[in-house]
Amino acid sequence: MLGLLRAAGHAIVPDVGQARGVLVNTCGFIADAAQEGVNAILRYADMRAQGRLDALVVTGCLAQRYRGEMMDEIPEIDALVGTGDFGAVVEAFNRVEHGEKPSYIGEPGWLAPEGTPRVVSTPKHYAYVKVSEGCSNRCSYCLIPSLRGPQVDRKSEAIVAEVERLAAQGVVEAILVAQDTTAYGRSLYGKPSLAGLLREVCSVPGIEWVRVLYTYPSLISEELIDVFASEPKLLPYMDIPMQHGSDRILRAMRRQITRQGMIDVCNKLRRRIPGLVIRTSLIVGFPGETDEDFTDLMTFIDEIRPERAGVFVFSPEEGTPAADLPDQIAPSLARERRGIAMERLAQISRQFGESRIGSIQRVLVDGPSSESELLCVARSYAEAPDVDGSVYVGDATLRAGQFVDVRITDAVEYDIAGEPLEPIAEV
Numbered sequence: 001m002l003g004l005l006r007a008a009g010h011a012i013v014p015d016v017g018q019a020r021g022v023l024v025n026t027c028g029f030i031a032d033a034a035q036e037g038v039n040a041i042l043r044y045a046d047m048r049a050q051g052r053l054d055a056l057v058v059t060g061c062l063a064q065r066y067r068g069e070m071m072d073e074i075p076e077i078d079a080l081v082g083t084g085d086f087g088a089v090v091e092a093f094n095r096v097e098h099g100e101k102p103s104y105i106g107e108p109g110w111l112a113p114e115g116t117p118r119v120v121s122t123p124k125h126y127a128y129v130k131v132s133e134g135c136s137n138r139c140s141y142c143l144i145p146s147l148r149g150p151q152v153d154r155k156s157e158a159i160v161a162e163v164e165r166l167a168a169q170g171v172v173e174a175i176l177v178a179q180d181t182t183a184y185g186r187s188l189y190g191k192p193s194l195a196g197l198l199r200e201v202c203s204v205p206g207i208e209w210v211r212v213l214y215t216y217p218s219l220i221s222e223e224l225i226d227v228f229a230s231e232p233k234l235l236p237y238m239d240i241p242m243q244h245g246s247d248r249i250l251r252a253m254r255r256q257i258t259r260q261g262m263i264d265v266c267n268k269l270r271r272r273i274p275g276l277v278i279r280t281s282l283i284v285g286f287p288g289e290t291d292e293d294f295t296d297l298m299t300f301i302d303e304i305r306p307e308r309a310g311v312f313v314f315s316p317e318e319g320t321p322a323a324d325l326p327d328q329i330a331p332s333l334a335r336e337r338r339g340i341a342m343e344r345l346a347q348i349s350r351q352f353g354e355s356r357i358g359s360i361q362r363v364l365v366d367g368p369s370s371e372s373e374l375l376c377v378a379r380s381y382a383e384a385p386d387v388d389g390s391v392y393v394g395d396a397t398l399r400a401g402q403f404v405d406v407r408i409t410d411a412v413e414y415d416i417a418g419e420p421l422e423p424i425a426e427v
């Protein structure tokens with residue numbers, strides 16, 4: 001959307017105080033995320049009411065989900081753009097400029113036409129690359145398929161061409177994302193084709209690291225493991241949402257794999273991919289979750305020992321089958337379970353950090369540290385941006401985008417620290 005707006009002559013400014021119009025891109029799949037979006041909209045609605053903005057356009061899942069009521073509830077909103085209509089964003093602003101209040105909400109599901117201009121909003125040395133839109137799974141707690149439509153995939157040539165363009169702009173780490181990256185290719189090629197895509201992306205000159213997020217455990221094939229085991233640019237970091245460790249709950253969630261199936265996959269991955277770091281996400285407080293189910297989850301955590309993890313409290317979303325299930329769990333109990341699980345996972349993360357003390361890790365510098373002017377923050381293969389911790393490096397002169405080898409000296413729960421050896425590359 002930023003790319004389309006810029007190509008149409010709009011300037012993108014870093015500070016809302018300089019802007020005449022605001023586009024709020026929202027997430028709406030659980031209540032907390034929706035609340036965050038509403039808070040942002042209300043902030044800009046105030047500015048709109050005070051005449052400090054000429055246009056307030058709301059897009060994304062929240063607009064799609066609450067299309068019927070959003071403009072009535074917050075009349076300062078000038079236009080809505082749904083998840084199937086991102087291409088209409090320029091027209092939306094133009095019509096607002098002419099005094100209209102348009103709403104573009106059709107069926108969800110939009111794949112950017114190839115060659116759509118892009119503005120990369122991450123730091124210059126890494127970028128997310130979306131390989132598919134939507135999701136064809138039907139997890140019983142999840143609104144995403146109804147907000148984003150079934151999975152549609154981008155052609156591999158188009159993805160590779162985008163990665164080449166990003167590399168030419170200085171990106172060295174490409175992070176492939178989708179709702180379910182392992183299903184990539186089904187809509188186009190009739191079968192999951194992530195392995196082939198990864199080989200192609202890894203062959204792009206200038207790209208040094210390739211990271212993949214959101215892999216569905218039942219679709220981790222031998223072929224995919226082979227690529228992870230053999231492709232040096234593909235980071236040995238697997239983000240595998242597992243959601244629970246009790247088969248009863250997994251069935252109620254309509255996940256397509258069992259507890260043992262996930263344990264087997266993880267064991268196989270750890271055997272085949274040296275140094276593998278596993279990230280997962282888990283949900284506690286799913287309807288009907290008994291003490292026994294929760295114990296199953298805790299023993300599952302001990303079996304998998306994911307180095308990275310997030311635990312979420314179940315959020316009953318209207319329109320999902322899980323919201324109507326009996327035996328909803330009290331939020332206080334769910335929060336208590338989350339605390340217990342997080343404590344165990346933090347311990348595992350710290351033990352992993354401690355096991356790295358004394359080792360030499362190649363890191364990619366993200367920039368100066370906000371905690372100390374003597375340090376910079378960086379990430380190794382084991383830390384994805386935004387979701388994981390950092391590697392603090394004792395040299396503030398290093399610049400964002402540099403690779404450097406670091407001897408690890410300290411570890412706390414989620415972060416590690418070390419001293420640099422010689423810088424090895426520069427963007």
Ligand code: SF4
Nearest residue numbers: 135137139142144179
């Ligand atoms: S795979 Fe992920 S996005 Fe798709 S339905 Fe399940 S939880 Fe939602």
